[in-house]
Amino acid sequence: MTRHNVVIVHGVGNWRPEALPEEAAAALADEWSTGLAAGYANARLGHVPPPRVHAAYYADLLNDADAQAAQEDDVDALGPGERELLLAWLQAAGLPPEPDDGQALGTMPIRQALDWFARRRGMPSRALARIAVALMPEVYIYLTSPKRRGAARDVVADAVRATGARVIVAHSLGSIVAYEALHAHALPGVELLVTLGSPLGLPDGVFEALDPAPPGGRGSRPPGLARWVNIADPGDLVAVPRRLGDRFPVDSHHEEHIATLDFHTMRSYLSCGLTATALVPYLS
Incomplete structure (x- = not known):
């Protein structure tokens, strides 16, 4: 039964200070289930039941309740x-x-x-x-705070172990967290990693700061991972550089215009048929 579980790792902007972590995770999982169901329909996989979605929620670890919020464009x-x-x-x-x-x-x-x-x-x-x-x-705090960084990676590992999931879908900053979690923890059951709108290869900011450090200018493959699929909207300003295969051992890279305005949202990527198509072989 566990083979039908998918752990999704969110990106920035998902902090829900009014909710307990488990409540926030459940709410996000509900939202993402709807988006993924749309992706299955767009891929003409309506006859295939979408997987059970579980959220690895770590946004509370990168935000402080007493911090003064800046204006959204300040x-x-x-x-x-x-x-x-x-x-x-x-x-x-x-x-x-x-x-x-x-x-x-x-x-x-x-x-x-x-x-x-x-x-x-x-x-x-x-x-x-x-x-x-x-x-x-959030990206800066994650990369520069070892304690918070380790705790976020633990959240991903705990979610995988609790659900027995074989698949991780990671969006934006979540692709960095998931990549490092797969390296830091023994998660042999994870066979597929799908990265969406990933900034993993961003030079002079993210790539050089990864843990483990990329040897010889190229990121390493997480232990035991059978397949890595990367999906990027060409207009996604966060997914730079888009072609992760130039710096990481990505098995399959896809670029598709997913949305005009919401080019970086989790829902847009989950609603894309490419995402559903990548998951199905590992969940059937």
Whole structure:
């Protein structure tokens, strides 16, 4: 029976301070079950029952209840480390080292860099600022706080062991957490890893900070993993670089325009037929 369980590891923006961790996990699992059912329908797999979804919820470990919340587009509230990570992300996504009149990226005000990039991508600068403010703090805290990092990886391992799941689906920051959890814990039952909108290969910010450190400039395969599938929307600004196979032993990489506006949401990726197609061989 356990072969029909899937553990899903969330990305940023899923903290639910009003709920207990187990309540937040159950609510997320309900939402994701609906999205995955849509993905099965889009893949014309309506005759196949979708798996039981379990959420590995760790957002509470990366957020403090007494921390003062910044406005959703207030990039000036980001700390120095978060700003460095943001600039590395923008450059990996296409911002040149000297984007304006020879001014070096490192000396350019952060909001000016965001505005420049947003104009080139044809999107509102406030929308890009909201993505940055939502993404950078949790990623930075995870990468720089060993205690919280270890606890988040433990959450993933505990969810896999409790459910006996053979499949992990990991989105955004969750792909970093899942990758490291598979390395840090003995989880021989996990056969398939599906990464969605993953920033695992982000240079000068994420890739070099991975644990274990990538040997020879290439990430290693988690022990015992039979298959790794990566899915990225070409318009997903978080999934940079999109082709994880250039830096990791990914077995199958797919790019598909999933959504125009919600290009990075978990629901959009789960509703994509590619995700359902990747899961079915390991759940039947």
